[in-house]
Structures are given as C-alpha cells and as structure tokens.
Amino acid sequence: MHYLLFTFALLLSGATLANEHRSHEHDSLDAHVHGEAQLDVALEGKLLELQLHSPAMNLAGFERAPANAREQARLNAVRDFLTQPEKVFMLAPEAGCALEREAVSSELFGVAAGDEDHLALHDEASEAEPADDHHDIHAYYQFTCAKPQALRSIDLRNLFRQYPGLHELDVQLIGPRGQKGQTLNARNPILQF
C-alpha cells in the first residue's frame, strides 16, 4: 500500500519535480501531455489514497508563471478547487470517508505575477538544461473510510466539468480486487472499483 505514499514523498523533493517536467516522453505514468492527466487510486482496508498529476495547462489554461493578476487568480481558483476533494471526487456518503491528509502542489503556486525570474531561477538551480515552460499540478489526498465496501465507484464529473481542457484521465487503481487501469473522460467520468 505504501506505494502511493512513497511516490508522494518522492514528488515532494524538488529534484523529482524538476526531472518530471524535463522529460516529455510518453513512457511513464507521469508523462506530461496536454489534455491528459493521471490519477492513482489505492484502497486498502479503510485507507483510501488518491493522487492526481496534471499538466497545469489542463486546469489553469497556461503553465508558465502567471503574467498578470487575472492569471494569478486563475491559479488560485485551481488550488482552491483541488483543496475541496469532496467536490472533486464526490465519494459515496455511505462509505463514510473522512479526509486525513491533503496536499496540492505546483511550482506555479506561490510565484507572484511578474515574478518569472523566480520561476526561472528555480528551474536553473535544479537542472542543467534550459528552463522550459511546462509545469504540472499535483494533488494528494488520504481518506479513512468507515465502510470501504460501500465505495463502489468514484464520480469525477465535477473535475471534467470544471476543466474542459482536461480531456482524458488515465486511472491506475489498486483495490480489493487487484490492480486495473481505466480511462475516464467527460462522457465517462465514473471510476469503478
């Protein structure tokens, strides 16, 4: 189970973040492809973990440092939405899932409008290659569910509704019945356990 937690710990290290947006290959779970995002879900016993990775483009409509107050507000709105997992995931109430931990992160958060030098510095410090303008947004959630057997699906329609730039969500699920992959989109937003 500690797979997701482990991944998350790696993500928190700046080096890994830098590596991640440097590689634009499609060969990993974290490939940065505009329009696509990844969701890892693990349910073991009462512990439910969800981890979302998306190019910032899909959610904010841009992914360089915010150029003005309007773009800064847009980024803030993305962060606000993602810090409300009850809206993002709409877990079945009968499962009794309570949020224990959450973390929403991106190099773009906390970079003030016009502070592109800061972002460039970030990139130059962490990698030798020239800074690129591709940035990701990560969100991690941990729930304890009183009745995990009542968790038969997760409805992600709000996520697709909120972000039309998100066309495809590649889900990797580790659940009571093993591991499986699913591809969700606006027409098919329900993740089945």
Ligand SMILES: [Zn+2]
């Ligand atoms: Zn990009």
